[in-house]
Amino acid sequence: MTIKAIPAAPADRPRAAASFDVLPQALERWNPAIRAAAEDEPNTISILDPIGYDPWTGEGVTAKRISGILRGMGGADVTVNVNSPGGDMFEGLAIYNLLREYKGSVTIKVLGIAASAASVIAMAGDQVQVARSGFLMIHNCWSWAVGNRHAFREFADTLEPFDQAMADIYAARTGDPIEKMAELMDAESWIGGSAAVEQGFADSLLPSDSVKESAKAGTAAQIAAHRLDVILAKQGMPRSERRSLIQDIKSGTPSAAGGDKPGAVPPDTPSAIAPDLTASLNGAQEILNSLKGA
Template sequence: MAKRDQPAMRPVMDGRGLGFAVQAMAKREMPAMRPVINRGSLGSAPPVRAFERWNPAVRAAAGDEGDAVITILGAIGEDWWTDTDNSARRIGAELRRIGARDVTVHVNSPGGDFFEGLAIYNLLREHPQDVTVKVLGLAASAASIITMAGDTVMVPRAGFIMIHNVSAIAIGNRHDFREMADMLEPFDATLADIYSARTGLPKDDITRMLDREAWIGGAEAVEKGFADQLLPSDAMIEEDDPAADPAPAAHRLDSILARQGMPRAERRRLIKDIKGGTPSAADQGTPGAADTPSGLRDALDTLTSIRL
């Protein structure tokens, strides 16, 4: 099957994303203000709504694709919370391992890093043989970009592809917000180009879908060209204990902290504290305090002061 005539998109910023580049924009001093924009961020946090609708327990059933399979399950990029690696670096290594063979990509993801999504899209588009993308449950946000790279895309009848405009956390005065809006426009245009090339829909129609955040069910995805066919129901399984996966709750916490203005570096330190489980030295004399990681207590203290 010949490759679809789709543009090769190249990331135009580094992997940290716009969500964190605002603070260093032109390296100028900016007033300390609370964040007023955050709809998932270009940097690394998938949209909260996508996490609410994502079932991390969905996996591919045993198939006959052999070892020419790449799985993209969870957030796009390198996930601080769960140590999941869905980065372009890993996908590139998997493609080199597979070599010049047809490849199948299993996707079940609420989204994540916009630029990692673009890079993975490019890698899959440049693969010399056919790429089949199977959406196992959800391909939202950055994961939907990756899905568009498939020569053949399959989605379950009860599955979804979600597309929306790019977004960022912005801090500053009205001039900074206007500058941020201008900065985001080329990325929205890039998304419209990718989705339009895959579906054949006019860019104006795609832009309207991006503006309203479109959730596209399986049958509609096939009808509109986001997918080629429905995925058989027996191609998927659901693990017995989906609640055992901490990713949805962890990422909701990260999104809440980001909305409240906690810098990325502080959130990463907090995550390390929570994972390490090391009690604060000041708590050694407090009965029961050593049972709770200091970072977790900090997170809980922060959450109790947040008005949601």
Template sequence: MTIRSLPAAPAGRPCAGVSFDLMPQAMERWNSTIQAADADAKNTISMLDAIGFDPWSGEGVTAKRISAALRSMDGADVTVNMNSPGGDMFEGLAIYNILREYKGHVTVKVLGLAASAASIIAMAADDLQVARSGFLMIHNGWTIAAGNRHQFREVADMMEPFDAAMGDIYSARTGSDLKAMQKLMDAETWIGGSAAVEQGFADSLLESDSIKEGTKAQVGLVAARKLDLILAKQGMPRSERRSLIQEIKSGTPCAAEPGTQDAADTMANLADPIAEINSFFAELSAASKKIQEKYNV
């Protein structure tokens, strides 16, 4: 397959007030320790994180980073090692376009997971290989928004052409009917390695020795992402979650006002992630109390 036969993705962010976020289901199923056995091979790019800037790690897979890496390869064949739970749809579409337009041959290896925005990026490959135990996940764009009914209609209208564009990309890659792809997206479909090959999403299965499991991610980072999911499920806007992250990182969270429930209630609600948080989150208790006061969780 030539990437030139695939449609270009729409560019830009039509609405600055709407952000696309990680799906909790994808985050929960992502094993962040999976990596390529030959990660240090020449002309390789690693996409082993969330798509878009990740405030928890201070890194993430961004169009700026991928573009810079490809420029340094000057048109040589490139291998992209991928294990990502997805993330920012707009960033994913931008990276898809960058890979699609790259002059060299692009091989994408899905080592573990290519969910959501990561699955769109994978479609830009000339040769897409997926682990037998790996998964693709395709769905419509997932966002958190706030406002009145008119604003929600505007958000839905804004998202529709981007969902349609993703459907076109999946359809072109697989040779399947667009409506069939849209049904899979509507259902939030998880596609295993063998099924991905059978259905035309991928070209072949990866050899088992292409993958290894690395060292465990930093305990604090894993716990931080779990906490982020909990806050998202409680309806906290992304901007406020990010602000809280900075408070926790700096160790200077705002003092809670008197009259709130006992902090033990918050600790019980967040017991699992807090059990893993190291000294990096020494001030988490005070910050969590602030959340409880505002959101009554």
């Protein structure tokens, strides 16, 4: 499929007081265990985590990492396996540009979900294949911000070029008007595998035997951390704070808990967190115990 030239994505990040984040609904529906059936194929890039730098692990799916991998492939054809809930839209657009500019042929395989920033990356393929049970999820930029009313007005204006760039990318892939893509983004649309092919987001469905659910996708502690991450995201806690809190719980840091017992939730939870966060955490005691015991 020949894709028309895409206008350059915005070169600047949003204001320092704001950051992109994973949409909680996407994080909740993401199954990290979904993998390619053949994981040892040559010239393959795996995007199987949230997009952007992960302060918890010190890793993450970043443009810097993808750029390094592509340089090492020397222009050979590449397959990119995707199962990601999205994340940092700036990183997603940067990775998209890297893949579009790559000299070799790029085949994108959506194994599970490609949501938000990951759906933008999926559009970079010369060929895009999606699992019949897979999903693309497209929406407007979703982020966190702090500041007064003037800062928020300016921040909304800062986000608009990113939304326009995404709509243009989807329109270029599907051949539909940008206005239609903007409507789908406004509606936070989940597009199943067959529908993605019918609407032009993908070229074909993946064979059913090309996807598997791996029991080795994560340790018990990692699975528990993911479950807790979903709870915290739904309560309105930014990604960086979620990672920091989970790490503190694992290490049993009393200062992070704000009480005498490691992992205890303080009564004076910071105002940046939803008021009912304490109740949610208390309801996830099994998860906390799993993490503290890891």
